[in-house]
Structures are given as C-alpha cells and as structure tokens.
Amino acid sequence: MAKLDPIIGRYVTLDQGGKDFRIYFEENGSGIPLLCLHTAGAHSSQFRHLMCDPEITKNFRIIAFDLPWHGKSTPPVGWQEEEYKLTSTFYIDIIKNFIGSLNLKKPLVMGCSMGGRVVIRLAYELGKELSGVIGLEGSDQPAPWYDNSWTSHPNFENGDFCVGLVSGLCAPQSPDEYKWETLWHYYQSGHGVFKGDMHFFRTDSDYADNSATIDTELCPVYLMTGEYDYSCTPEATVETASRIPGAEAVIMREVGHFPMSENPDVFRNYLIPVLDKFKEGEKNEPSSS
Numbered sequence: 001m002a003k004l005d006p007i008i009g010r011y012v013t014l015d016q017g018g019k020d021f022r023i024y025f026e027e028n029g030s031g032i033p034l035l036c037l038h039t040a041g042a043h044s045s046q047f048r049h050l051m052c053d054p055e056i057t058k059n060f061r062i063i064a065f066d067l068p069w070h071g072k073s074t075p076p077v078g079w080q081e082e083e084y085k086l087t088s089t090f091y092i093d094i095i096k097n098f099i100g101s102l103n104l105k106k107p108l109v110m111g112c113s114m115g116g117r118v119v120i121r122l123a124y125e126l127g128k129e130l131s132g133v134i135g136l137e138g139s140d141q142p143a144p145w146y147d148n149s150w151t152s153h154p155n156f157e158n159g160d161f162c163v164g165l166v167s168g169l170c171a172p173q174s175p176d177e178y179k180w181e182t183l184w185h186y187y188q189s190g191h192g193v194f195k196g197d198m199h200f201f202r203t204d205s206d207y208a209d210n211s212a213t214i215d216t217e218l219c220p221v222y223l224m225t226g227e228y229d230y231s232c233t234p235e236a237t238v239e240t241a242s243r244i245p246g247a248e249a250v251i252m253r254e255v256g257h258f259p260m261s262e263n264p265d266v267f268r269n270y271l272i273p274v275l276d277k278f279k280e281g282e283k284n285e286p287s288s289s
Contacts, residue, residue: 025065029057037115041194043071049264127219169257216246226255
C-alpha cells in the first residue's frame with residue numbers, strides 16, 4: 001500500500017521591491033509556528049524528516065520555504081539578465097514578507113548554516129515579533145576557513161563540485177541513506193545559486209557588532225552545532241553565544257553541518273528538549289483575555 005506523507009506544499013506570491021516572487025513552501029503540524037530556513041544552495045526538503053515527526057508536529061506547525069532561485073521557487077521575471085547575489089537585506093526582507101503573508105503570530109525561527117546566521121539579525125531586529133530563534137550551525141560572523149575568490153572558477157558552477165565541497169561537512173556517523181539525500185539537494189541547485197548564496201554567507205553577514213544587543217528575555221537564542229562542522233565550528237558557536245547575554249550553545253555529537261537531514265534521528269534528540277522550552281514558555285505567557 002502506498003504511504004502518503006502528511007506534508008502539504010503550496011505557493012504564495014510576494015511583492016518585494018516592485019517584483020513578484022513566487023515562493024514554494026511546505027508545512028505540517030499544528031501549534032506554535034516553527035519557520036525553517038534551508039542552507040546555501042539547497043531547499044526546504046532538508047526539513048522533511050522534522051515535518052514527518054509526529055512527536056514534534058503535534059505541538060509545532062512546521063513551515064519551510066524555498067528562497068527565490070532555490071528548489072521549487074522561481075526567480076523574478078528577467079532573472080536571466082542579472083547575476084544572482086543574496087544580500088543580508090534581501091534575505092531579511094523576504095523572511096519578514098513571508099511571515100506576514102501567512103500571518104504567522106510570534107513564530108519560532110530555525111535556520112541552518114546561512115539560515116543559522118541570519119537568525120542572529122532577526123533576533124536583534126525583530127525580537128519582539130518572534131518567540132525565539134534557533135541557529136543550527138550558526139555564528140554571528142563568517143569563519144576564515146576560505147575566501148570567496150575561488151567561487152569565480154568555472155568548476156564552481158558544476159553540481160558535482162558543490163557536492164564534493166559539502167560532502168566533507170557531513171559527520172562520518174551519518175547514515176549513507178540520509179547523507180546521500182542531503183547531497184542530492186546540492187545536485188539540484190540552479191546555475192550560480194550556491195555562488196550567490198556565498199556572497200551573503202562570506203561577505204554580507206557579519207553581525208558580531210550587533211549580537212550583544214539581543215534581548216534574550218524577549219527572544220531566546222539557541223545555537224546548535226555539530227561537532228564535525230568545520231564551516232561553523234563548535235568554537236565559533238560557543239564564542240557567538242558568549243557575546244549574546246542569555247544565549248545557549250548546544251554542541252551535538254555525531255552530527256555535521258546538516259543535522260536535520262544527514263542524521264535526523266540523532267538531531268531530534270537534541271532538538272526536542274529545546275522545543276520543549278518554547279512549549280513551556282507558551283504555557284507561562286499571560287492570557288490576553
């Protein structure tokens with residue numbers, strides 16, 4: 001008998017900067033909105049295991065969308081005449097626009113890699129409007145493990161090259177089934193998309209001067225990083241957490257740069273205790289009646 005996933009996919013068209021962006025998103029569950037942001041060069045399928053986890057979806061409405069140029073989302077009309085280059089301002093604006101379009105009230109935002117970086121800016125700019133943020137493989141500034149000059153090499157546009165780059169970011173304990181599913185997301189990346197995302201990740205996302213201004217009483221911050229991640233190292237995560245008063249760093253064993261997709265069974269054991277804290281926080285909020 002065929003097995004039907006509980007995930008529902010839809011499109012929403014956002015008007016931003018005078019252009020229409022047709023955004024694909026998936027969701028499942030009910031309760032606290034949990035908005036998930038994918039990694040550079042990938043798409044929302046990275047969160048499918050979370051969306052199919054009944055223990056999580058009974059209390060959280062998990063929503064994940066594909067950024068423009070990614071996955072099933074489409075770039076704006078005339079995209080072929082311009083080079084895709086993700087900026088911090090556009091990234092923040094599209095997230096705010098998406099939250100408003102679905103009328104999400106006090107969502108919890110969880111992003112990975114570049115999504116784990118941008119939640120830092122969300123926390124200090126939109127903290128009052130959020131339940132909190134969870135940065136997976138996230139820090140408040142780029143790590144110096146490579147520069148951007150080599151992204152201009154023609155091979156960088158090749159899916160095999162990008163897969164080779166990110167494959168080393170998976171932990172050796174990650175099951176082959178999930179590791180190769182994670183890598184497939186990179187085989188699917190559009191021409192120049194990973195390179196365009198690297199502009200944000202490497203040169204337009206240094207938030208270290210602002211992270212200390214985050215009020216974690218209003219917007220709790222959790223930073224969760226795999227021990228095998230050399231892109232966002234555990235040390236960088238702990239250092240970032242130390243700059244944010246009240247932030248908590250969680251270093252995950254047997255996990256690399258893609259915890260939600262490369263080893264979902266291990267990841268859920270780290271994530272559920274964090275999500276439970278937000279469940280308790282909702283119970284303790286004063287009634288509006």
